[in-house]
Amino acid sequence: MQAQRFDIYAPIHKGMRAFFAHMLVAVGRLDGEDNEEVAAVMAEMEELLDFCRRHLAKENGYVHPALESRRPGVTAAIVADHEHHERDIAGLAALAFTIRHIPALRRESVIQDLYRHLARFVADNLAHMAEEESENNRALWETHSDEEIMAIEGVIVASQTQEEAGKTLRWMLPAMSAQERLRFMGKMREVAPEGTVESVITALRPHLRSHDLRKLEAGLCISRRPMDFVGVI
Ligand SMILES: [Fe+2]
Incomplete structure (x- = not known):
């Protein structure tokens, strides 16, 4: 049996698939007459497009030159x-901009347009x-050892700002299995400054299911403070 190789794509792609699925549902059910919901969903749409732009830049800038x-x-x-x-990203951004800026009663058809274009974009990205x-x-x-591929990943991670890293982890970590998440956070504990793991878990708390959170904390031997129980029991 062949030994499992290091997969540089798997974790980030899980996060992207989760964000794509979330946005398809959010745009599909968007009420164009609800200004608050439109503002919130279009802000998430911008986040998704930024996420995609960053992801393309990392692959173009680091993975492709190595290959x-x-x-x-x-x-x-x-x-x-x-x-x-x-x-496609530029086209979706233009539709999101239009939805933000036209009167509520004219939004419905543009939201339909965005939904269809987003669905096609997601399908293309999944393939x-x-x-x-x-x-x-x-x-x-075939061309790189696992150590070399991990080094490429290390350069990509180091090239992110703290804010970008937070936005990536927000989608990537909740989309992982409990075992993948624990391994990922265990490695983070070995290399990141003290307290990083705890602050990542605090930021993730609203996005993790309560049993996933319990498994992660138990696996990392993190005990909860009383305030951490709020909203997760
Ligand atoms: Fe790609």
Whole structure:
């Protein structure tokens, strides 16, 4: 049996799939006459598009050069997808901008437009991510050791601002299985400054199911303060 290789795509793609699914539902049920809901959902839409732009930039800036340096031409199809995604992101941002700025009674058809375009964008991204997880991973594994792939990931993580890291973890960690989450946070505890794990868990608290939170805290031997029980029992 082949040993399990390090998968640089799996955790972040789980987070992206979760965010895509969340936004499809949020836009699909959006009440265009409810100004508060429109503002909240369009703010989330901007967050999703920013998330996608950052993700494309990290893959283009760090993963593809590593692959091209050892197997020239291997990323051609994926690069073309990325250019397509950049145009789609600009189109979705324009629709979200329009929805924010037109009168409530004219929003319905533009929201329908956004929903359909978002659904197509999500479908393209789901296919694209599956391709990366099979073809790009195959090329990475054939040309790089796990230590080298982990080093690429390390550079990507270090290139994020603290705010960007928080936004990434918000979607990535709740989308993981309990075991994946515990391994991820266990590694974070080994390398990050003291208190980082605790502050990440505090930020995640509203987004984790209570039994997932319990498993994570038990696995990391974190005891709860009385205030941590509020809203999670
Ligand atoms: Fe990609």
